[in-house]
Amino acid sequence: MARIKKKGVTGQAKNFITRTQAVRKLQISLPDFRKLCIWKGIYPREPRNKKKASKSSSASTTFYYTKDIQYLLHEPLLQKFREQKALEKKIAKALGRGDGHDAQRLERNASRPEKTGKTKYTLDHVIRERYPTFIDALRDLDDCLSMLFLFANLPSTPTVPAKMIARCERLCLEFEHYLIVSHSLRKSFLSIKGIYYQATIQGQDILWLVPYRFNQRVTGDVDFRIMGTFVEFYQTLLGFVNFRLYTSVGLVYPPKFDKARDDLGAELGAFSLEGNGVGAIEQPKQITNGENKAPDPKLQAEIDKLMSQLNNVEKEPEEESATKQITDGDDEGEDEEMPTDTIDKFEPAAPGGDILLQPSYSATDPSTLFANFTFFLSRETPRQPLEFILRAFGCKRIAWDAVLGEGAYTHNELDPSITHQIVDRPPIQVDPDNEATTEDNQTAQKLQPGSRVPGRIYVQPQWIWDCVNDEELKRPDLYAPGAQLPPHLSPFVKKVRGQYDPSAPLNEQEREDEELEVDSEEEEEEDVEEDDMAVQKPKLLTNAEIDETAEGMDIAGSDDDEDEEDASEGEGSFGGFSDAEDEEEDEATSAALQRQRELEAELTGAQVEEKVIDAKANAKKKAAKKAKEEDEELERAKMMMSRKKRKILEKMVYSNKKKDAEAEGLRSKRRKIEKGGKGAARA
């Protein structure tokens, strides 16, 4: 007989360890353990069988992988923690003895990161261990950037020292500078939570979220010590990443930081980048962990292009030196190299071969999207994101109002070189006479509110984001101040078949019989509603009339549509009823009118209608029959499945149905909206 195996010495019982056991084994306090876990990236696991994994009868909640904990045992940080603990004990002892001098002496040795923002230990080795290659670090940068950008925007409190915030801010700005120089920002999105940015660095997509510049609401249930531990780690990480990124494009890290300018609110402008005289580090090979061994050719092409552009940019005149001084040592003409780097087009020489896909270039280079423009940011626009995004997409000259801080190309709104002005304020109706009189005593800097400088394009901030995401310049008239903006769509959504896509026309994504079903449903509804509609109609009409007159009186009302009309049509239709306005007004009554018309049609030519209904009914019947057959088929197939498979299938069908229902809900909403719009147009 084989030897009886002892329980709890192999397998899951050995592979997993509860948190309490882990803490005991490491002989540290729970907060220290937490810190270690955060820094070393150790997380609990879910054993396949909890009962087997736990040795105690009570249900333990958290299990760690035993090897993870063993690996922590050799951590140099552990020693630091112990030293710190011993020192704390000594200080406490000295204080207890009343030996203030001794306590003070010991206190000098103690690290007080919450006061100084500095620690005795460094996390360099942890970074190296967790991210053996640079690509690994980039892959994990999402949370790092989101966290640091949040902390850069926090007020300082006892738990969040000012030094930490300052460091976060510096690191973030340095990173932004890299993105600007390397043109690696790809997309950005204005959400209700904040602004999402996506950059692609060495083939890694990095997505992070920056909050809007408001005072963040801090609730009691947020433990800033935990966040602080993360921030500590992320700061170290981003420091190293920044160094690597800067050196890779031939810049000195850290860039020179002008404190005086920063105090004036220059932000990005407070840094001045310098070339390191060595030039960009050539990346001989990209070291990855084998996931994407072959570098994406498209990406490589893009990077190469970026590099060449960078070198071109550096040679440009000193015009933009007010904001950043890029003085690169090497002025080697790399223009000859450029064509060799790009991918050649392979044309099939003889027919019969397979066609291989090749990456295609977009017609316009996104990194030079705004290169030829000069922007002026009005004082109500968010300067920081706009400045960053414009610079990242090639804009060199950005001016802004003096209240937005230092570092602008110019503070003069009337500068003739400005081509675009970003405005986010409601247009104000100005009396033309008044305007004429005030024109004279205006200063050069100030402009009469509501008036515009001719020869420049006024757009709302969304224009920038939509241009960036679509990699093309959008029609600025759609984004004119006061205009009803087109919807701002997320560039991160991958289009999946069957899912609702708001940018595509509705009838393309509908199912074949969807419209039919909806029509029939609506018809039924109509039948029910017809009676009370007839009663309601006169009332509605009078309401509309009243509204119209009221609108006519209200000249100074800040209706966006009205102003847009004014802007386009000039001063002719002041106070009058514009067509668009009428449309809006009638929207409510249009449905009722349409029904009225249908009623009349029914009275006169009922036969015509009936035929239509017959055809519809036939189609409906056919659809129903088909559906029934399909159902039967499915039922038959299901009967032949094993129970397990059937359950999986049912789950999948359920989730798919949920998604479909969501998409269909959106489609039906849109259909309604479109119909409403059409009805209004007809009226």
Place this chain on the structure above:
Amino acid sequence: MAPSTLDRKRKAVTRDVPEHSDIESEAEFGDGLLEGILSQSEDSEGDSGDEEEDSEDEEAEELDELEALDSDEIPSENGEAEADGLNGDSVNSKSAQDMVKSILGDQQTLEDEQDIPNYTVVADANGGERYVYEEINPVYDSDDSDAAVAENTIGNIPLSFYDSYPHIGYDINGKKILRPAKGEALDALLDSIDIPKGWTGLTDPATGKPLNLSQDELEILRRIQTNELPEDGYDPYPATVEYFTGIEEKMPLSAAPEPKRRFLPSKHEAKRVMKIVRAIREGRIMPYRPPEEQKEEDEEVHYDIWQDEQPRPDHVMNIPAPKMAPPGYDMSYNPPPEYLPTKAEKQAWESTDAEDREKEYLPTSYDSLRKVPGYEKFINERFERSLDLYLAPRVRKNRLNIDPASLLPKLPRPEELKPFPTVCSTLFRGHEGRVRSLAIDPSGVWLASGGDDGTVRVWELLTGRQLWSAKIGDDEAVNVVRWRPGRDAVILSAGAGEDIYLLAPPIVDPETDAASREILDHGFGHATNATQTLTANGARKEPVAKWTRPGTRLEDEGVLIKITVRTTVKVISWHRRGDFFSTVSPTAQRSAVAIHTLSKHLTQIPFRRLPGIAQTVQFHPSRPLFFVATQRTIRSYDLQKQELVKIIQPGARWISSFDIHPGGDNLIVGSYDRRLLWHDLDLSTRPYKTMRFHNKAIRAVKYHKGGFPLFADASDDGSLQIFHGKVVSDLMENATIVPVKVLKGHKVKSALGVMDIDWHPKEPWCVSAGADERET
């Protein structure tokens, strides 16, 4: 005796070993030993008696061990003594007797000593006996020696209790301590007047005598009262003895002169100072600077940590943290209008708990960027994310991102499976009550049926016209009807009650009719022979079945033979050649299964005992195998070798029916516990497929025998289910079973739906018997 022998043994042990080795001189030595014992015991009588008694128990325990130690010696001694006695050796015997005597005497003295009582019996006051024990005389070094002599033992009781008694308590021996004599009252008064020094007026509770203080005690009291030190002769301020003082001694302890080094500056110190000076000169020691400035100075160092990066594959168990989901359209500050929630949705969102919400935000539209407020839960969400990163257990989950349709088994299209019965084409009405059984004849023209009304009817299958009917069971239902296989004759068998009838319905042409009558009548000669079997004791054995003619009335109608068995027949199953048929009467104990030979009018009982109640039987369609279904299992027997071949275990609780595929390798089983089981006989004894599509018990199952890959089952829920079951001759390929059609036409009457089912021999038609109708 024990102690004495023990002593001896001890002695023996302590003595030299060589003495024992000399066996001849052992008797003398034995004497010497005994003497020694006697003397010893005499010596120790006085003092060691008690000890011995005390240690007797211990020694008794030790005895075993000791015996084990000298086991060589003692038995031999005793044995020798006995042997000597037997031999009549006088000297030895004498000595032995002496030994015995001395031992006995020794014991007696011991006992005597123990018997002397330590008390005397005295008559007490009542004239009864009273034991007066001797005074215990503690030995000199006894524990009690230093106890107080006449101590009162009354304990913590007030002395006033003894006021009315002449004594004041008892001493340690229980003797009364008499109250000390007190003088006359006058004397007492005198005493009180003449107070002696140290008189306290108190009585010593211990002695009962007046408590007087001694001179010393009085002195101490006085000192305490006068605040003096209580002890005499204690000097609180002794004169200082100057042991170590500044008094200079005249003579030095050492006469050595003062060394020179005392007057020279230290070289060592100079060295150290010079070291510091040098360090300062070289700039190794910096002048003191306040630490704050230093902290300001040192910046974090930057270097390329990935200078020599080495790709390291992830650990197998490592699960990287999932990235945050990118924002969707509805998170836009200005989403398309269809993403905005309706009023109802908004209300629903607001009314649900924050934890139950599907989305943590409500899509909102702002018509310009400046109107977008800060997101309230920004910090909270980031915090949650960081908690997730280090606290949430990570599990790899395989998400099946496939089309669910791909999971569905590939079934042939129903069009490809055609033909199969789809609609009810004919109803055969005529039976009163249930139709219990039906069968289509081998030619496929007629349909026979039997029911509760006791009639057997033959119908034309295509038209539904009743051709012929005969009432065979007078008051019993016809349980089963089956046609005899073979086209040469048209013979119908029917079971009603305990009788099996063989009928030749007059619906065919005369030649065939004659042929069938000939077949039926052929065996009448054999039948008599067969029934002549005798039992062991010579009595004529009751025949298993009686083959008789049913009587003229029935004979006229075409019922030609009546076979009477012992219990009700439920199932008839014909052999493919048409000569044998088997019947099952489940209620019978021994003769449950019977095999009848038509040509010989012979009935045999193949099984004397069956494990369980027999349900149904079948002949194998091509081989000489016979299948018997009991409640749980189906057994197949080889008829030629007469042995059990296989036990098939469908796993059903109660098999109702089964059928064998015409190919012979597959089997379907229907059970009362709603299962339909397909067995591949080559594969295993367990079912290949289990189908549970019925809500009620399955009554009957049937394969199509005419070439279509179809089978059907009939259930009590009133439905037939038609399956496509294709058996491929290739051994590697399993049978494909596809449900094809559910036919519903029967009404459920008293919890019974469809009773029986049969297939047309050639066409894809099936008939079923229900409450009162059949369908094709």
